Amino acid sequence: MSDIPSKARVVIIGGGISGCSVAYHLAQLGWTDIVLLERKQLTSGTTWHAAGLIGQLRASQNMTRLAKYSADLYTRLEAETGLATGFRQCGSISVALSGERREELWRQASLARAFGVDVTELSPAEVLNLYPHLNIEGVTGGVHLPLDGQADPGNIALAMAKGARMKGARIIENVKVQAVTAKDGRVTGVDWVQGGEQGHIAADHVVNCGGMWGRELAGQNGVTLPLHACEHFYIVTENIPELAQLPVLRVPDECAYYKEDAGKILLGAFEPTAKPWGMNGISEDFCFDQLPEDFDHFEPILEKAVARMPILAEAGIHTFFNGPESFTPDDRYYLGEVPELGNYWVAAGYNSIGIVSSGGAGMALAQWMNDGEPPFDLWEVDIRRAHPFQRNRLYLKNRVTETLGLLYADHFPYRQPATARGIRRSPVHEQVKAQGAVFGETAGWERANWYANEGQEREYRYSWKRQNWFENQRAEHLALREGVGLIDMSSFGKIRVEGRDALAYLNHLCAGEMDVPVGRITYSQMLNARGGIESDLTVTRLGETSFLLVVPAATLQRDLAWLRRHIGESAVSVIDMGGNEAVFSLMGPKSREVLSRVSPNDFSNDAHPFGWAREIEIGMGLARAHRVTYVGELGWELYVSADQAAHVFETLIEAAPQLKLCGIHAMDSCRIEKAYRHFGHDITDEDHVLEAGLGFAVRTAKPDFMGREAVLRKREAGLARRLMQFRLTDPEPLLFHNEPILRDGKIVGQLSSGNYGHALGGAIGLGYVPCTAPGESPDEMLASSYQIEVAGQIFAAEASLTPLYDPSGARIKA
Template sequence: MKKPIPSKARAVIIGGGVSGCSVAYHLAKLGWTDVVLLERKQLTCGTTWHAAGLIGQLRASQNMTRLAKYSADLYVRLEAETGIGTGMKQNGSMTVALTDERKEEIYRQASLARAFNVDVREISPQEVKEMYPHLNVGDIKAAVHLPLDGQCDPANIAMALAKGARQNGATIIEGVIVTGVSTKDGRVTGVTCEQDGETYTIETDNVVNAAGMWGRNLAAHSGVTVPLHACEHFYIVTEPITGLKQLPVLRVPDEATYYKEDAGKMLVGAFELKAKPWPAKGEAIRADFCFDQLPEDFDHFQHILEMAVNRMPMLETAGIHTFFNGPESFTPDDRYYLGEAPELKGYWVAAGYNSIGIVSSGGAGMALAQWMNDGEPPFDLWEVDIRRVQPFQKNRTYLRERVSETLGLLYADHFPFRQMATARGVRRSPLHEHLKARGAVFGEVAGNERANWFAKPGQEREYRYSWKRQNWFENQRDEHMAVRTGVGFFDMSSFGKIRVEGRDALAFLQRLCANQMDVPAGRIVYTQMLNRRGGIESDLTVTRLSETAFFLVVPGATLQRDLAWLRKNLTGDEFVVITDVTAAESVLCIMGPKARNLMASVSPNDLSNAHHPFGTAREIEVGMGLARAHRVTYVGELGWELYVSSDQTAHVFEAIEEAGIAHGLKLCGLHTLDSCRIEKAFRHFGHDITDEDHVLEAGLGFAVRTKKGDFLGRDAVLRVQEEGLKRRMVQFRLNDPEPLLFHNEAVVRDGKIVSTITSGNYGHFLGGAIGMGYVPCEGQTEADLLASSYEIEIAGRRVPATASLVPMYDPKAERVRM
């Protein structure tokens, strides 16, 4: 007897894989008893049923590690709660390195694990052999062992989550196809679906897209962007091997392989560097797809298998029981999607797990359920937030090309500054060809092609990746020193630009921004938009253009997030228009102590301090064009950001370049922008500051005006002012000029790991690697903090560091006001 479909629900979850079941379970645990999960065929029938079930707790950040650890703990206790065996075994895992670069990577990961309180130890090749006697260890240079990692039965975990959801009041119905999501006034109002040829409507305010590889098309019907595309994923399972006993999960990333012993058989899987997108171009996933396998492609897998036989010689005589090929969905940046879609209120997403869905879904379901329940995420989830997605990324040609690369990135060398190789060139500045002709080497952020560094004549225009100094290190130094001692040019056209205007624009921004927005026209205000916890939702500048018009500048990577935050907080009775004008204007930055001299030679306007002080904007003439000149800086020097109409950009650049010859103008890339800003201790959103970081702990209290009246987050600011800080942002410089800092190195205070580096780069002027990081300080004075001894742990080595609570470069900000 089929289950009746209810007419109303508090939430409707679409998709019965492990992700959807986890969301249903956790919502039900929070007391959402009227939750309905709809599955088109049968639970687990898409991807979950054939997942390998590896549980690796260490992820790339503290919060992703928190979610993975939560998943592991949940899967251990689910069996007792539901009576369904999850197959969860904490038999540990090993990762081995075959190259010096990979050794550096896994040792850095070990330091990170210690900082995140994950049990880890570095082990020798001999210890690897003792733990894994079947392995050829002759070329292994290093290894790390995580004893609490393990493996599980993916399908049973989904079934246990589903049973737990039912036990707590949720309804799960199989054989139901969702045909549409109804909306009104920009929010979800219901779901239409079919069962046995009959159509039903469920009235609801919340829909969760957990549809896996069907997620993109499902979202597109509602005008929501969820960039996903499936790839073929291969593994083999051997016949039973005599004497094979329980072993740790083994990863050999240099050979793109992983190994899992299960019931006396060996599973060998791969994340090859060049994957096969699926289905074929122009085709769609079959309507009857259910527990399906894809055709074998032994030629594609043969090279992987040859390496596996060399690595584990017993495989040469082991029979192959199963050659498996199944689809899994991947995203353009190898990170999954979580959160409320910016296009439609009440439309939530939990999809795109990039082959780590089992270890991710337990924690992701918990986090999304809390987000839905509380109206805000439980902690910083920006790296998987659906609001990072760019609208163009739903393009199927783009996705098909990109995911052929992202599958392999799971096991590729995770070098710092690594750039995507596929699906490039979609978004280009008007200066792209100009800069390319002058030696620019481009990187990509949010689809924007940006000049990262400039090659010298005769130098190859490619990255040579390393954990040491890469081939552009000297180029960055020359660019950096030009900004510090002369004048540099940056193309920052990728900045997000938003106009907020209308009768209530001032009141709206006063309510959302922590700084004072009621300033004269032409004033630029640096501010943050806070959440109710005092965490930083957005880091931006706001320029007042007129009584009713404001111009907001945000990082290009956060534009969609910032637009969503503004629109979410706009009330129905406020007359405010919010417009994305990013493509309308380019941003040409002239920075350095000689910037005024250069500008004077290309513009007749008076750019002296008296007529154009720091923090002001006005229209000026440049060459034969016009620009709105903003006197601000992200590098800590005298300078202007020139906002130029896109149709005049090339001319204005040419005029500046020609005039710049006499002033030693240097073209500079984004790597130099970052090395300059970190010397000045300017924060970077997404690394140094997030929605989990309190604005006062981040050291940004100077941009908060509690006396202006009420604003979002004000109570949280006042509370911390009264109670005192629990941690503080600190700037570090390594005393040894040779090592490098990138991100997530362990901060050691008086011999104890206390936190991690949030961002790092090389301070060419200061003569060493510079990093930012939070240090616990509850009940301590500034003198107490600075009296401690600090080291930064890099790949197991602890390097002494100097700490500072004020910028090490130009602490009084005298240079920006020259």
């Protein structure tokens, strides 16, 4: 066809709001030869029937930054393109019907203040004043965000499409992409079909914005894009006389949202158990289609809504709508370059918040494609967090029945998914289960988060206060501090790097020194060119040309992708060894005593100093003992082949009655007392290694490693901020993350992580504090007074730049 080019710099697949946003923002950056292909008509998948709610407050600073960008963009698109977006800042109100929900809303209000979002907490009477049609029976409070709003999703997408065309992009409808072509690990273009004709566009980049079609398209290339469509319901009333403009209203405890539009009310639902759709594929001719009505499914929501909003009882239903939307296993969308194929990009899986997300997501992805790195930390939505097993359709179908409803469920700390569980298990899963383990899930792994006592229920009772496992965590925490505990850490990501060039390759990627004796363990970071932290890991030299890298379970795919991306011409192999070995973390001042009971090896400091690994005997088996710690005590991580894991585990349990099994929650509360960093919270690719307080792990004497120049520049210029540790002096409040930090009475940041310090007697948090001037000294920073805001209350905090627990590290090397 004459209007379909044979070559392009980038082909964008999908003409919903996401694809239009990527095209618009690449064009704004000066890209030419942009081609967007839409299988039917623009907006015809999900965009056309979206509710169009624009809520600027998201769960983190950068996600809020993207949402605020979207709102700002939608206010100026009309002037730029001449197409109205229908965006108006009518504000939004969220109301609570319980004390727990009010605590959540109050915490969100604190977060909003830290992010510079205008917010006001409301009493029930104040809620009624702003929304006079609401029945406030049972309402315990609310929050008002006056700059939130609503918009016309279809017109936004069309406006961005026009803006892209004005800069030279080609947007072509009724062309289906049949396949993404690739060679030598990189995309080469797309094959297309239009009517009875077929063709190929050669391209340097391909962006999958295929929405609910995206998973199957990605799967053709072995790319993991875990999303699944669900039915999403709303009704629109008949015209209600004299209905004034109203804020968007959310009543999450009743799974409902309300939007006034042109004298009508739109009532939408995020029901607790959703209806997956499209399990067996989506019809070729699906275009602006609706799904069959299911009034029985929607009726419980409507019944509560009529009681909550009595004017609905008098209003007829004009439209009962049911349409598909894509949901992901963790309710976060996917953005970025996939790990399996170079220059294959994704922007999909928006979980019913695509309108507020797509403006910012398109901007961020365009900058990422242009610069070769994300503009700021996007780990929350990074496609590299997806794991290959999540391609399984039955897994996705089961999980998304839950994730749709979780959008409006209480967002309690430590909440665990209830569906699609038990997929990845430690070799001693059944043994720890028999000992009372209560499991959580990370990257599909079942991990013992805490251990129930005999007769105690083995499940979570969620709360914003002390949950039902708080005392269990305390007992496990103190066992690690005072006695000996064992944590099953078999979920660790384990990567072998082998080959003639392994040493040079790792010395280039890691900031620490890799040229160490066989058996030496090095704690290090892999940095980007800005000095930001791409990976936080330990590297153990197993042989002259063989190394073991240990990373968090959640970041394994990200770390593998980073390593493989930088192989170049090096003669190395990067191998995922994750399921081959179990890992038992034996920690505490009595850990040496326990090991001596089950092994003939010498565990003295002279025979096995800190930071070394060697093979040992345990019972009748063999293990590799790594003397390292993430809890801040004397201890060893025992790496055992999967076939011997049960024997070694049973040997340890039987030989040491004083040994206490401990969970991930206790490990986390210990690590935060010791101010150990957590990747994804305390350290990200946006956080400079020196400002994160990890300069001790960097060896600038090495002549060439990624990020070296950025480290030297930062040392010369001085730090702009520092990661600090805080302890609340009041022992009652709890910290989780994102609580605002006040320095001398003014909000200067928010906590990156938090937990309770059972040995320190109060809640502990980590968070970055800006320096008043570059290079401000530690003493000057500590001379200020610090407070932490928790759900609107201000609490005094002790601040430190060194670990509050065992600052000298004497216990580790005991």
